[in-house]
Amino acid sequence: MERIQLNSKAAEAVQAYIEYENIVGGADGGKLLSPAEYEEFKKQVSAQRANRLFVYWTNSQGLECKTIGPFSKCFCDHRYKEHLTDNLKTKKVPCKVPKCKCKHFNYVPIYGSNDLKCLCKHSFKEHDPLSKKCERAKCKCTSFSSTHSCSCSLHYNAHGTSFYTKDERIAMGKPVDNLGGGGDMYAALGGLTDFSDLVDGVERLQAAEYLEGHEKPRAIEETRDRNVRPLPGPVAKTIGKSREVTSEVVRPDRRAQVTALELYNLPHRYKA
Numbered sequence: 001m002e003r004i005q006l007n008s009k010a011a012e013a014v015q016a017y018i019e020y021e022n023i024v025g026g027a028d029g030g031k032l033l034s035p036a037e038y039e040e041f042k043k044q045v046s047a048q049r050a051n052r053l054f055v056y057w058t059n060s061q062g063l064e065c066k067t068i069g070p071f072s073k074c075f076c077d078h079r080y081k082e083h084l085t086d087n088l089k090t091k092k093v094p095c096k097v098p099k100c101k102c103k104h105f106n107y108v109p110i111y112g113s114n115d116l117k118c119l120c121k122h123s124f125k126e127h128d129p130l131s132k133k134c135e136r137a138k139c140k141c142t143s144f145s146s147t148h149s150c151s152c153s154l155h156y157n158a159h160g161t162s163f164y165t166k167d168e169r170i171a172m173g174k175p176v177d178n179l180g181g182g183g184d185m186y187a188a189l190g191g192l193t194d195f196s197d198l199v200d201g202v203e204r205l206q207a208a209e210y211l212e213g214h215e216k217p218r219a220i221e222e223t224r225d226r227n228v229r230p231l232p233g234p235v236a237k238t239i240g241k242s243r244e245v246t247s248e249v250v251r252p253d254r255r256a257q258v259t260a261l262e263l264y265n266l267p268h269r270y271k272a
Contacts, residue, residue, distance in 0.1 A: 022070075025081050025187025026096075046185055048086055051166045053093070054176065055080070055190040057107045058162040059154045063205075066109060066150075067197035068161070068190035073110055075144075076102035076129040081188035091163040095129075102129040107161045109148060116156070118144045151200040 023042060024033065033041060057066035066072075070081040076095050083093045083105045095102035108116050108124055116124045120134050120141035127134050127144045134141035146156040169176045177193045191197060196204050 022186040025070075025085075027187070042185060045086070045187075048088070049185050049187070049189070051088060052189055053085065053088060053091060054164045054166070054169050054174075054193075055093075055105070055107075056162050056164075057109065057159055059150065059152050059201075060158045061152075061154075063152055063201045064162070064191070065152050065159065065201040066107065067192055068105075068107055069192045069197075070186075070188040070190070072190065073108050074102060074129075075106040075108050075124055075127075075132075076100050077125050078102070079188075080105060080107075080190055083188070085188040085190070088165060091165070093163070100129070105161060109150065109156070109159075116146055116148055118146055151202045 020032075020038065023045075024038075027041070055068035056064040057068065058064050068080055070079065072080045074080065074083065074095065076097075078095050078097050078100060080093075082097050083095050083102075085093055085105075087093060092103070093105040095105075106129075110116050118124065118127065118134065118141060120136075120139050122134050122136050122139060122141070124144060124146075126136050127141075132144040134144070148156040150156070150159065164172070164174075166176050175193050
């Protein structure tokens with residue numbers, strides 16, 4: 001693995017820019033905010049994003065199979081972070097990319113350059129994001145349909161994208177913990193709350209059942225920073241099978257430790 005080493009000042013600057021990008025989320029229109037404007041922006045979105053929309057790709061049996069994060073792909077081929085994710089009142093999340101027809105975020109289970117094809121053998125990218133009709137000449141497909149199989153064993157068509165407010169999640173008895181350390185102000189966090197969001201819904205259930213019958217590892221109880229906690233054994237084993245997730249990320253303030261948000265974004269952002 002090739003490694004780039006930075007001095008402390010350069011590393012701090014890089015980390016500051018990453019945090020800026022995560023908080024602003026493209027709301028600056030491509031022009032960096034001044035320090036004063038940046039501080040004012042954070043004040044404006046702080047309370048709103050603490051009560052963000054929690055978003056999941058859910059199957060017909062109610063299992064949250066995928067957790068939606070900033071780099072999750074929509075049927076319109078744009079990322080979740082490229083949508084208006086702060087719309088809590090109506091829970092409508094239209095795409096904000098110019099000329100995109102997408103009116104509401106609709107997750108497609110792909111990473112990087114992977115593709116999801118319809119039964120008509122054409123990519124989801126060749127289907128209208130509103131009507132889902134294939135746009136290829138002479139194709140008679142009237143609505144996108146796929147036999148893509150999720151880890152829950154149900155096909156793509158048996159899933160949908162679900163949106164919840166914080167109060168709704170609490171009423172359901174679901175976790176709503178924000179990331180802390182400034183992470184609760186990040187744009188387009190979706191359903192991301194913890195390391196468990198790194199794995200599919202079925203595997204999360206298996207890990208939870210395992211942990212219920214075993215004593216929690218001492219390292220978890222001794223970890224002071226709730227934002228950087230070690231992975232439970234079965235979850236770590238599951239993630240370890242994936243080549244897209246690196247085992248080490250070097251940061252200026254801590255070595256070989258990563259936040260849930262950083263680790264979650266790796267396969268979505270970098271997989272070729």
